[in-house]
Amino acid sequence: MTETLSRGSIVVRLVRAVILAGIAFYIVHLHNAGRLTLYIAPRMTIYVKLAAVGLYLVAAVLLFEALRAWNGSREEEACEHCAEPARPSALRQFALYGLFLVPLAVFFLTPDTTIGSAMASQKGMNLSSAAGIKEKNREPASRTAAEEGTSSEAPSVSPDSAPIPSGQDGGNRGDGEVGGDGGYADNGGLGGGGRDVPHSSDPLDALFPPDPFSEAYAEYGKKIYGSPLIEVTEKSYMEILTTLDLYSGAFAGHKVRISGFVYRDSSVPEDKFVIGRFAVQCCAADAMPYGILVDSPDAGLHDDNEWLTITGTLATTKYGDNDVLLLKAEEAVKIKAPKDPYVYGDLDFGT
Amino acid sequence: MPGSVYKWSLNLATAGCLVLLYLIFSGHRLTELAALANIPGSQWQNIKTVFVSIFLEALPFILLGVLVSSALHLFVPEDAIRRWIPRNRILGVTIACLLGIVLPVCECGMIPIVRRLIRKGMPIPVGIAYVLAAPVINPVTYAATAMAFPSDPRIAIYRLILAFIAAFCAGLVLHWTLKGNPLRPEKGHAHRHEHNHGHGHAHLHTRDRSGAVRGGRFLSVFGHAADEFFEMGKFLLLGALLTALVQTFVSRAELVSLSGGTFGAHVLMMGFAYAISLCSTSDAFVASSFAGVFPKGALLAFLVFGPMIDFKNTLMMLTVFRARFVANLTVLVAVVVLIASLAAGRLIG
Structure with missing residues (x-):
């Protein structure tokens, strides 16, 4: 030594x-x-x-x-x-x-640089950010489909994806809940309650039926329902998109403004593109792209990865087998890519 | 040293084979590999972004791991650990599975620590159970999983239960079957460490009282940590690079199209978890993006298998354990997770 x-x-x-x-x-x-x-x-x-x-x-x-x-x-x-x-x-x-x-x-x-369109295509652009919540509600109906390994990326076809408080819809809702846990029974009651008088006097409750999993979104939905222009902010990007998607029926026809990069793949029609952003949890390796389908007559003018702010009217459309949000663009403004291109979970949301 | 060249080439060849297998199974034609040379610039940027982010993300945890390991090496007496671990192995394995609740260390930091603990006398089944369980069975991962699946709190609970079952079974099977020492006899390095111990201790005891020597010992924690950092770091770099390549070139749509039936979905999600090597705190969000594409059981397989065994940590484990042991362990964990997640899938519906 x-x-x-x-x-x-x-x-x-x-x-x-x-x-x-x-x-x-x-x-x-x-x-x-x-x-x-x-x-x-x-x-x-x-x-x-x-x-x-x-x-x-x-x-x-x-x-x-x-x-x-x-x-x-x-x-x-x-x-x-x-x-x-x-x-x-x-x-x-x-x-x-x-x-x-x-x-x-x-x-x-x-x-x-940042990851962009090419990476979004590898990871699969998610056009239905509320899929996880909706999936829960439609679970009993389509469980078999999921088990057979259908390859639908973001399923959202369900009787309650458009929560319009009609009696029929309420009925469907009730059916769907058989076999679920206690949480849904509540939900079904409220859904049907659009026709009768629900236990809450707030008329918006009918449009935003709260259930234990989407309570925060329902609350937020009521808050932004009346605003003339719903802005999908950077801070609560995911949360606002999820709210809009969850209650797409209620928000149809509302004005929405959103910024993000242009994304296309072979399944996107020529007159449309996707405006999306990557949501990051810990690091860029776990980034997941979330976006909204945009319908614009000038779609061909915008290149992939270009950053735009789109203002338009909200609707829904069929994309593959799924109902997804569609933003009918009225105005598209080119913007500079933000310094921090990613969005993160909003910890203050719902508090 | 021909032995070291062999060791290196073996690891690299293993990694290369895994990538090739992956490409073959994902339907890539091998001729496409030749096109790697003319990858467009944007793809290189994607590779760099994922590579750097995985490397930076793992860095704090690896550094913590090697510092703790060095401190254990220099300050904890040889047989202390042996005395703390319960004599009863089954009890020992059970405790190891739950240790993550109080000592949460993510998988990257885990391997240097557990290697040290095993050298200090922790029985191997106990050490392995801790390595497997702690990344999942801890409050941070539970909270992240619950947040990623707001609509189904059962996922987070099932994840904990399945991880416990898998780690416990692996620990027990090792306890019954393991003979001999699966630790890799590191060429030169480890030998000298162990062999020096006799001398080192004699020295230290005579000099322990002087403060100056104490300071030297404290400093040598850092020296040691540097040794281990470089040992683990090279595999972190390789793992991060290969993961970045997989993420850039293997598309999810292709993956999904590969799966047939429930069983296929489970196997596929486990393979996917292995290939993308994410941290146990963020993988739940990736899993939740598959909700609806795959059954819940397959998501659980992803959530339980990934933190236990993945590409990055296989490479790091190979620095510590013999290749054969790592392969056996991987198969063992894969089988247990597959069975448990299939069963859970039936329960959860």
């Missing part, structure tokens, strides 16, 4: 210190340029920044050790053989550190 640190291991430490500091510097660099959120959701960035601090610390210790070894003052090192890196062949070392240095160089030297 008394052999001196070879020059090789000093070099290894220096190389390691450079790599670790390089990664830390890359994080700081992204943060300063305001581009960290192109990769990491804001709620996670604090951990990544802490990691940068940690990496700097480790790099500093390695540097310190290398300097101390260089000066030959090793007496105080308690466990130097443990800290000494493994010493495989030079070729392998070269490969190992190259594996870190090459990507790091690529990270620095290539521009930071």
Whole structure:
């Protein structure tokens, strides 16, 4: 244990210190340029920044050790053989550190952009953000279809996707709930209650029948129902889209404004395109594209990935086997891509 | 060192084969691989974005993992862990499955820690049960899952139950069948560590009282952490890169078209979870986007299998365990998760 640190291991430490500091510097660099959120959701960035601090610390210790070894003052090192890196062949070392240095160089030297239309097509543009909630309600009716592995991307065909308070609809609703848990029975009562007088005196309750899973959306729906122009904001993008989709019947004919990038694939007709955005949970790897189908006579004028603000009237249409929202564009304005292109869950929604 | 070259080429070849298999099964013609060279610029950008985001996302957790592991190595005596773990293995495995509730560490940070714990005397079935269960059975993952499936709280609960069943079964099967040491005898490195211990301790005891040495020991936590960081980091980089390639070139529509029937959907979702290597806190949102395309049971298979075994952590596990052990473990977990999720699918409807 008394052999001196070879020059090789000093070099290894220096190389390691450079790599670790390089990664830390890359994080700081992204943060300063305001581009960290192109990769990491804001709620996670604090951990990544802490990691940068940690990496700097480790790099500093390695540097310190290398300097101390260089000066030959090793007496105080308690466990130097443990800290000494493994010493495989030079070729392998070269490969190992190259594996870190090459990507790091690529990270620095290539521009930071966002994932766009091409990625949305691989991941599958989701045109029915309320599918998860609706699916629950229509579950008993179409369970078999789902089990057979139908390939419908975002199913929304269900008697209650357009919650118009007609007696017939209420009846359907009741049927659908047989076998569900307690929550639905309530819902059915209210749905039918459009005809009779529901236990609440609010007339909007009929349009926005609350159930335990969509209560927040129902509340929000009532709030925006009267407004002359419903703006799909960046902050509550997903939540507002879900509300509109969930109560598409009630919102038909309402004016809506939304911004996002243009998306097309082979299934989108020529006079239409999709305006969408990626919703990110933790990092860009889990981004899911959500959007709304836009009907515009000028559809051909807009390129994929172009950012637009569309103002139009809301309707529904058939897309594949599903009912989805359709925005009949009245105005399309080109905008600059926002600095943070993604949208995130709105934690304040419904509070 | 021919051995190390072999080790490397084996890992790379395994990774390469997995990608090829994936491409074959997803209906790509292999000639398309030749087209990789002329990928358009936008695709390269997509690859970079996913690659960097996975790398940055995992970084804090890996760093935490290697720091904790180094601290354990330097400050916890050799047989302490053995004394803390209950003698009764079944009880030990049960506790390990639930340990994530108090010690939630995500899968990336887990592997260096558990390797250290196993070297410190934690029985392997117990260690493996902890690795498998902790990413799912913890409050953070539960909350995220419940948030991703607002309309069906059963999903989050079933996810916990299935993860427990899978980790518990895997732990028990290992307990009954495991003979010998599945830890990879790291060429040179680990040997020297272990072999040095005898000496190291003799040293340390005589010098422990002096403050200066204490400081040196504290610093060497960082030195150690750097060792392990580079060991794990190379596989993180490879895993992130391959995941980025899969995400960029394998489309979901193609995936969905592959599945036939309930069984096919379950297998497919498990394969998908394996390939995309997401964190256990965010994968629920991806799973929820499949609601309606696939039955709930298949979503559960995705949610339970992914955090336990995925591409990124297979590569990292290979630094710790023998390839054969990793392969057996993967098959074991896959079978248990498949059966449990099929059963749950029937229950949940």
